[in-house]
Amino acid sequence: xxxxxxxxxxxxxxxxxxxxxxxxxxxxxxxxxxxxxxxxxxxxxxxxxxxxxxxxxxxxxxxxxxxxxxxxxxxxxxxxxxxxxxxxxxxxxxxxxxxxxxxxxxxxxxxxxxxxxxxxxxxxxxxxxxxxxxxxxxxxxxxxxxxxxxxxxxxxxxxxxxxxxxxxxxxxxxxxxxxxxxxxxxxxxxxxxxxxxxxxxxxxxxxxxxxxxxxxxxxxxxxxxxxxxxxxxxxxxxxxxxxxxxxxxxxxxxxxxxxxxxxxxxxxxxxx
Numbered sequence: 001x002x003x004x005x006x007x008x009x010x011x012x013x014x015x016x017x018x019x020x021x022x023x024x025x026x027x028x029x030x031x032x033x034x035x036x037x038x039x040x041x042x043x044x045x046x047x048x049x050x051x052x053x054x055x056x057x058x059x060x061x062x063x064x065x066x067x068x069x070x071x072x073x074x075x076x077x078x079x080x081x082x083x084x085x086x087x088x089x090x091x092x093x094x095x096x097x098x099x100x101x102x103x104x105x106x107x108x109x110x111x112x113x114x115x116x117x118x119x120x121x122x123x124x125x126x127x128x129x130x131x132x133x134x135x136x137x138x139x140x141x142x143x144x145x146x147x148x149x150x151x152x153x154x155x156x157x158x159x160x161x162x163x164x165x166x167x168x169x170x171x172x173x174x175x176x177x178x179x180x181x182x183x184x185x186x187x188x189x190x191x192x193x194x195x196x197x198x199x200x201x202x203x204x205x206x207x208x209x210x211x212x213x214x215x216x217x218x219x220x221x222x223x224x225x226x227x228x229x230x231x232x233x234x235x236x237x238x239x240x241x242x243x244x245x246x247x248x249x250x251x252x253x254x255x256x257x258x259x260x261x262x263x264x265x266x267x268x269x270x271x272x
Contacts, residue, residue, distance in 0.1 A: 001257050002062035002103065009256040016250030016263035017107055023248070023265050024108060030151035031072055032117050033142065033240065035135075035233040036101035037124040037159045040167065040176060047126040048090035050138055052079040053119040056095040058102035067102065072116040074149065081145040087138055097121060100230075104158040122236060124159060124229040127170040132221070133214035135232040139239030146240075157237030159230025161201065163259035164192035167226055189258040192225030198260040199251055201231070205238065205264045208245035213238070227259065242268035 001010060041059060042051070054075055058067045082089050101119055105112035120142070122135065139155075146153055166185035168174040177185060197220075204212035213235035221228045246264040254261050 001254070002064075002099075006256040010252060010254040010261055012250065012252035013254060013261035013263070016248075016252075016261075019248055019250065020263055020265055021108055024154060027154060027267070028152060029154035030116065031074065031146075031149065031153045032115050032156060033120065033146070033153060033237075034101060034104070034117060034156040034158065035120050035122050035139070035236040035240075036097065036104065036157075037230045037233055038100055038121050039098050039125060039165075041098040042092065042095055042121055043123055043126055046090075047123045047128075049088065049123050049130045049134070051090040051092050051121040051123075052082070053095060053097065053121065054079070054091055054093045056092065056097060056119075058105070059096045059098045062099050062103065064099055064102040064106060067105070067113050069097070069119060070113055070115055070117055072118055075118045078118060078142070078145055082138075082141060085141050085145065087141050092121070100159060104156065108156070120236070122230075122233050124232045125167055125170065125226065127172055127174060129170050129218070129229060130232075131218070132216045132232055132235050135235040136210075136214040136239040139236035142236070143240040143242060153241075155237040155240040157233035157235070159233045160227040161198040161231065161260040161262050162192055162194040162224035163227035163257075164189045164225025165227045165258070169226060170229075186258070189225070190255060192223075192228075193253055193255075193258070193260055194224045195251070195253050195260055197224055198262055201234075202246070202249040202251055202262055202264055205246040205266075206249050208243060210239070210243035241266075244268040
């Protein structure tokens with residue numbers, strides 16, 4: 001979507017992003033916890049399911065500048081609490097995160113370097129992939145760990161719905177595609193788009209169906225492309241916020257991006 005020749009596509013999706021930005025501005029979060037995927041960059045050689053980031057920056061790619069992440073000090077306490085709560089969490093310091101996180105920061109925040117952030121990178125592309133239900137459980141633990149935090153928290157899950165980007169299937173020894181393999185993959189990418197599946201997930205979010213992600217099997221996801229594995233970030237973020245009914249959903253199939261693009265947001269009830 002950031003390539004100049006395709007930057008004008010996705011009108012409906014861009015309008016939905018503007019709605020999300022208005023929601024964020026009105027909500028005024030004091031802390032932003034972002035679950036984001038990686039694309040064989042940070043998790044190229046070692047692939048823990050979840051990696052909390054204590055310090056780092058963004059990879060300069062797709063028009064994203066190198067931005068120092070403004071990691072909130074509470075990250076240290078949160079990550080320790082999660083390990084105590086039996087969440088197997090890796091931690092990264094002075095690392096670089098790719099567009100899975102950086103692009104969303106740019107899209108949603110006018111000054112992304114000032115966002116009080118707790119980044120959690122989710123393995124959604126490399127072997128071995130964990131069940132989506134685990135993303136929900138980890139998200140719930142993140143929400144519980146922050147219950148005592150007396151400020152407004154925004155949970156974000158960023159990544160795709162149905163799409164099959166030119167990356168190898170998760171397998172031991174997987175490597176990036178050659179130019180020829182990439183072209184071959186792109187030639188069939190549109191076959192994986194499934195707007196009915198995407199819209200069904202959004203519709204279930206709209207009614208607060210907490211099981212809509214965790215009930216997905218790997219076979220369900222595989223039929224919608226390798227990029228659909230990124231719904232793990234949606235599952236974690238939504239569970240962290242208490243799986244509220246989404247007050248807004250928006251969707252568009254954007255063929256130039258070979259992706260089903262969706263946006264959903266809502267506000268969880270105050271926890272006492």
